[in-house]
Amino acid sequence: MQWLSDLANWSLLSLHPPGWGGVLLKGFxxxxxxxxxxxxxxxxxxxxxxxxxxxxxxxxxxxxxxYTTTIRAVPELVLILMLYFAGTDLVNTVLKHWGxxxxxxxxxxxxxxVIGIVQGAYATEVLRGAILAIPRGQLEAAVAFGMGKWCILxxxxxxxxxxxxxxxxxxxWLVVTKDTALLxxxxxxxxxxxxxxxxxxxxxxxxxxxxxxxxxxxxxxxSTWLIKKLERWANRGRAQ
Amino acid sequence: MIKYQAAPYPFATHRIILxxxxxxxxxxxxxxxxxxxxxxxxxxxxxxxxxxxAMLFSTVILGFLLALPLGLxxxxxxxxLGRLAAGFCTMIRGTPLLLQLxxxxxxxxxxMAQFPELRxxxxxxxxxxxxxxxxxxxxxxxxxxxxEVMRGAFAGVPRGELxxxxxxxxxxxxxxxxxxxxxxxxxxxxxxxGEVILxxxxxxxxxxxxxxxxxxxxxxxxxxxxITYEPLLLLAAIYMILxxxxxxxxxxxxxxxxxxxV
Numbered sequence: 105m106q107w108l109s110d111l112a113n114w115s116l117l118s119l120h121p122p123g124w125g126g127v128l129l130k131g132f133x134x135x136x137x138x139x140x141x142x143x144x145x146x147x148x149x150x151x152x153x154x155x156x157x158x159x160x161x162x163x164x165x166x167x168x169x170x171y172t173t174t175i176r177a178v179p180e181l182v183l184i185l186m187l188y189f190a191g192t193d194l195v196n197t198v199l200k201h202w203g204x205x206x207x208x209x210x211x212x213x214x215x216x217x218v219i220g221i222v223q224g225a226y227a228t229e230v231l232r233g234a235i236l237a238i239p240r241g242q243l244e245a246a247v248a249f250g251m252g253k254w255c256i257l258x259x260x261x262x263x264x265x266x267x268x269x270x271x272x273x274x275x276x277w278l279v280v281t282k283d284t285a286l287l288x289x290x291x292x293x294x295x296x297x298x299x300x301x302x303x304x305x306x307x308x309x310x311x312x313x314x315x316x317x318x319x320x321x322x323x324x325x326x327s328t329w330l331i332k333k334l335e336r337w338a339n340r341g342r343a344q
Numbered sequence: 345m346i347k348y349q350a351a352p353y354p355f356a357t358h359r360i361i362l363x364x365x366x367x368x369x370x371x372x373x374x375x376x377x378x379x380x381x382x383x384x385x386x387x388x389x390x391x392x393x394x395x396x397x398a399m400l401f402s403t404v405i406l407g408f409l410l411a412l413p414l415g416l417x418x419x420x421x422x423x424x425l426g427r428l429a430a431g432f433c434t435m436i437r438g439t440p441l442l443l444q445l446x447x448x449x450x451x452x453x454x455x456m457a458q459f460p461e462l463r464x465x466x467x468x469x470x471x472x473x474x475x476x477x478x479x480x481x482x483x484x485x486x487x488x489x490x491x492e493v494m495r496g497a498f499a500g501v502p503r504g505e506l507x508x509x510x511x512x513x514x515x516x517x518x519x520x521x522x523x524x525x526x527x528x529x530x531x532x533x534x535x536x537x538g539e540v541i542l543x544x545x546x547x548x549x550x551x552x553x554x555x556x557x558x559x560x561x562x563x564x565x566x567x568x569x570x571i572t573y574e575p576l577l578l579l580a581a582i583y584m585i586l587x588x589x590x591x592x593x594x595x596x597x598x599x600x601x602x603x604x605x606v
Contacts, residue, residue, distance in 0.1 A: 158348060163358045177587040178580045179545035182559070186576050193572075240348075278437075285440030289552060296443050303446075309454045313447035317439045324438035 113308060124302040124312065131298035132319050135284045138215050138294060143280050145220025147273075150227025155257070157232050168228065175225035181286050187218040188290045211292045219283055226276055234269035235261055266338045274331040281323055295319060373577065381569050382578075385561070392561035393582070395475075399547045399557060403479055404540055407486025412525075414487060415494025429491060436488025442549055445481040449553040452477060478550035486543055490536065497532035498524065530601065537594040541587055558582065 115123060157168045175183065192214055196206040242264060246256045288297035299316040303309045414433065417425040436444070456462060456471055470476050501524055509519045548559035556564075562575045569575075 162356060163362075166359060166362060174584065177584045179548050179559075179583055181545075181548045182576065182579055182583060186573075186580065190573060190576070236348075282440040285442045288442060296440060296446070299443070300446065303450060307454065309450040310447070313443060313451050316443055317435075317447065320440060320443065321435060321438040325434075 113311065124298075124306070127298050127302060128295065128312075128315060128319065131293060131295040132323075134212075134292075135281070135294040135296075136323065138212065138219065138284045138287065139277075139281045141212075141216035142219035142223055142284070143277055145216060146223025146227045146276065146280065149220065149224025150231045153224060153228030154231035154235055157228065158235055172225040172228050175222055176229075180222055180283055181289060183222055184218050184286050184290060187221060188214055191218065211287075211290075215284070215287045215290075215292050215294075219280060219287075222283070223276060223280055226279070227273070230272035230276060231265070231269055234265040234272070237268040238264045267335075267342065270331070270335050270338050274327075274335070277327060277331070278324055281327070282320070285320075377574050377577075378571055379574060381565060381571065381574075385565050388561050388564075389558065392556060392558035395555065396547050396557040396559070399475075399478065399482060399550055399555070400540075400544050403482035403486055404543055406479070406483040407543075408490055408536070410483065410487035411490035411494050414491030415496075415498050415528075418491070418495040419498040433488045433491045433495075436485055437492065441481070441485050441546055442552065444485060445478065445549055445553060448481045448484075449474065449477040474554045475550075478553055478555045482543070482546065482550070485546070486539070489539060489542075490532075493532050493535050493539070494528065497528040500531055501527045533601075534598070537590075537598075540594075541590055544586060544590065545583070 153168050153172065156164045157172075160168070192209040195209060199206055238261065242260055243256065246260045251259070284294050285296040287294050288300065291297065295316055299312050303312040306312070414429045417429050419426075462468055462471065505523055505527060506519065509523045514522065547557060550557055551560035551563065554560075559579065562579045565575045566572060
């Protein structure tokens, strides 16, 4: 039973070489950092997109609609491949055209931007729905008080939509933590990619994939717990 | 000024201009980019498309069949089976599909290799190939997500309908077959349809375990011809068309069944 003894050989997971534990944890940290960055980018795009889709001009709304529909219709893997390679290529072509030296785009930045652009499409729809759920009178009252655009966004829209947006945004956070695994396909050293390297080097496939699964699962469970607390806070003072 | 905008007229001027711009871009893509590889690889592309669709539909059907008991035991008990099902759903939903796929393909595959007695059984020709592992991983993933959906659907069927069935003297089996299951499915259908599209977008992952689906064929073309973007554009276009077709199909079905989701 070679595979059972491999599974029980936890010394492979020790934090220092020859154990792979430290490598896995580093990959895990990279995954979380990318997820946080991409989520932030996605939220910003989403907020901008939701605003434009609701209050923008006709052309703006159609263009944003095109963005959200296209992104949501194509597999994330294909988008990541296209944006990751085509995006870096495009930047370098533009740089060359303007007479600059081509730059080596950092895989981390590219990953954050690519997943962020994908997340943005979903976040746009979540936030649009949440803003629509705000009773219209509240916005009209704000306008009647003479508030400006930014003031309304900051004081009325953001706090009032939060309870409506949280379930969808929480779901998006759980999705983005798992989407970072797709960067393994373009060779970026996040958790899934380093797990594959560790498993390939030691042949203890079960042990390493299960260990990585536990790390992802712990992230999901802790996130779910925090999200529950956050939802309770956002819904304070509201009839349950 | 903050004001909700009305939906524009479908043939508004800016839309016609947009459509013209896209036509020009499309024309440019067709005439200026390299498509000479297309006829040569067309049979392979069809085959890949077929594999992708087979992956989608087989795993959706199998996964849904697995999701029914997963959802049901969480509502009816027994308690320990419900816990087990909930744990399974959490595990599947809490880890990336790519990792599950690799765990099943490399992990299970490496275990199988250590049982020489398997080689003489009828299963061996299948176990040696990649697609059974891909189907297993995609099925378990779909079942994990849909088990949760079906739990909600089973729990959400109004009590009165079940009580009415019982009052009419239906046995638990008939009650389940005629009332509970169809009502739960019709409640869950809108969600399920969305999940089918998500599953479609997960299928290219199987290319990473050497299943020759559409994505794998495109990768192969890119490696053979050194053409970077054109095959990827085609791939994105095909997936957009597939998503569009599925959406249309579901919309048509939703109109046909007005009580859906109630």
